[in-house]
Amino acid sequence: MKIRSAEFILSASSPWQFPPPTLPEIAFAGRSNVGKSTLINSLLNRKKLVKTSSTPGKTQLINFFNINDKFHFVDLPGYGFAKVPEPVRKQWQRLIEAYLQERESLRNVVLIVDSRHGATAQDRQLKEWLDYYERPVLIVASKIDKLKRSQIQKHLKIIRQDLGLDTTPLAHSSLENGRRDEIWKNLNPWLEED
Numbered sequence: 001m002k003i004r005s006a007e008f009i010l011s012a013s014s015p016w017q018f019p020p021p022t023l024p025e026i027a028f029a030g031r032s033n034v035g036k037s038t039l040i041n042s043l044l045n046r047k048k049l050v051k052t053s054s055t056p057g058k059t060q061l062i063n064f065f066n067i068n069d070k071f072h073f074v075d076l077p078g079y080g081f082a083k084v085p086e087p088v089r090k091q092w093q094r095l096i097e098a099y100l101q102e103r104e105s106l107r108n109v110v111l112i113v114d115s116r117h118g119a120t121a122q123d124r125q126l127k128e129w130l131d132y133y134e135r136p137v138l139i140v141a142s143k144i145d146k147l148k149r150s151q152i153q154k155h156l157k158i159i160r161q162d163l164g165l166d167t168t169p170l171a172h173s174s175l176e177n178g179r180r181d182e183i184w185k186n187l188n189p190w191l192e193e194d
């Protein structure tokens, strides 16, 4: 995918703020700190379009980006951060569910799982929820540079089993560009015009 332009549109804290669903959308989901924003930047070949953070639990809003005036990338708030107070957690969950359930322009959800830790209970829940609503999902295992080479396949297999996938998940590392193409190859079909 050739990226000609990538621009932040807006941050939404409730559904009425979502931009009009005029372009196909790909959303990035996963627990807090798993590498969602990093993956988006890496796919777009931008260093700092999306803010990344070593402090988990920062992004509480849904962030929309316009790419090439052709499609949207959507950075969803991360879940699973223990220090978040319960009412705030509930509010996030409502926001994410409203988006995932109702967004008519949503074509694919990229669910990012930490390659070291495997799928968490919340990752499994989200996957099941997305399957139930028949939302296509692409699983990406992040931070594989943190694994020994000899361990990568084993960890991918565990994620595959944990989430009940038919195929081995894709892998990503922000330190190497090589794996981006494989991810794009899987996303491109969702962005084609009808």
Ligand SMILES: Nc1nc2c(ncn2[C@@H]2O[C@H](COP(=O)(O)OP(=O)(O)O)[C@@H](O)[C@H]2O)c(=O)[nH]1
Pocket: 030, 031, 032, 033, 034, 035, 036, 037, 038, 039, 051, 052, 053, 054, 056, 057, 078, 142, 143, 144, 145, 146, 172, 173, 174, 175
């Ligand atoms: N070594 C390594 N660090 C990563 C990778 N992806 C993300 N990180 C780091 O993990 C932290 C959280 O990343 P971020 O993209 O902000 O996670 P998000 O909360 O899911 O959006 C940051 O410190 C990133 O630099 C990766 O592939 N390799």
Ligand SMILES: [Mg+2]
Pocket: 036, 037, 038, 051, 052, 053, 059, 075
């Ligand atoms: Mg983020």
